[in-house]
Amino acid sequence: MRRLIRDNALASCFLLLFLLSLAGQSVAGTAAYNEDQVAEGGAPVTWLQYVTSSTFAVDVAENWQSEYLQFFLYIIITVWLIQRGSPESKEGGEEGLESDAEQKVGPFAGARSPAWAAAAGWRRTLFSHSLGIAMGLIFLLSWLAQSVAGLAAYDEERLARLEDPVGWVGYVTSAEFWNRTLQNWQSEFLAVASMVLLAIFLRERGSPQSKKVGDPHSATASSG
Template sequence: MLKPAKNQGTSVKQPHALSQWIKDHGLLLVNVGLFAVFFGGMVLSGAANYSEEQQTHGGSPVGVLEYLTTGHFVEAVFENWESEFLQMAMYVVLTVFLFQKGSSESKPMGKKAPQDEDPRDAKQTAKTPWPVRRGGWILKVYEHSLSGLLALLFLASFTMHAIGGTAAYNEEQLSHGLAEVSTWEYMASSQFWFESFQNWQSEFLAVAVLVGASVYLRERGSPESKPVAEPHYETGA
């Protein structure tokens, strides 16, 4: 009779701490990396474009660092950030109250979702977030902190768009021998609102397409999609 093999003392190799950390934060890291790449591309191409415009009007080209201080750069950055944060803030808030039957982007219909549970009734452990354990006004702020942060980022971006846009607008005014305007006057102009609305409309169109398309279309493996074999009328995760 064959004897069972002895345990040779081998052990499963544990993943390196750094590798595990990267795996745990892969989605965030890749998005931050893509942001850095595209932001760098925007800075370089924006500086080149701005320099070309300057030379066309008899001015001198500018370096990349100098370009970062121009209204052209500030307006271009925050005009886009403004629309992104508005979209996300509105989406977070709207999905609290509104539903879309069959969409993976909606909470389930006809039953309570885990997100609706009152944290005051939850069983607390050492892993429970500190604001929940603390309670009171701190918990009140914490349970709306996601939409609050996005709203603050929108307002900050909206303000910087106005400031940078005013600087860029006044530069254009001076090049044509016209008077400068204040930030409030610029914000009352059709140009400021055109810059805002042209971005806002595209953001909400993209959300509408995602919400509607996720009823009938699938992406296997993505949490933004329902399971491939799930019926169209099933709503939420």
């Protein structure tokens, strides 16, 4: 059991942090929502009513979709683009999909390689791009969830102002939707660019996301 916990400590830690922050968001969100309700002459809601509302759903989904978009684009873009000196990049000259021998697929697969890495045809192709596909699908699903929940919350606000509700197409082409969406996207892209560039010159000893402390700034794709 101790070895199981140790071997899965990184994922377990972040899943626990996720659950704690989601719980905190739900409590703080309920309080903030009720403040607005009371200020506008409405009745406060319970925690359960809030976490099952479209308001909470859209706040959660819009953050999820921006995070998965970040990972999806980073996984795909780093296949082809490099950043000299960054441990987040491949070495210069290694751009592209690399050879079968380098990727250990087909006849170059080892005894412990996944079965689909050694397979031929569509199975190898699918497995070769499965991470990007999974991240892309999760992004699309969370973006769809954001649009549906956001539409419900947006129409609630419009009805409260005695305005006509809008359809899904009207909402996803509205300034409201893209204002909420792009404010999340820009922060994710800035964070990735900062990590790529700062890791050229700064170090975190022992972290696989950092170069070794003594590596030159020009060293690329090394980790400490």
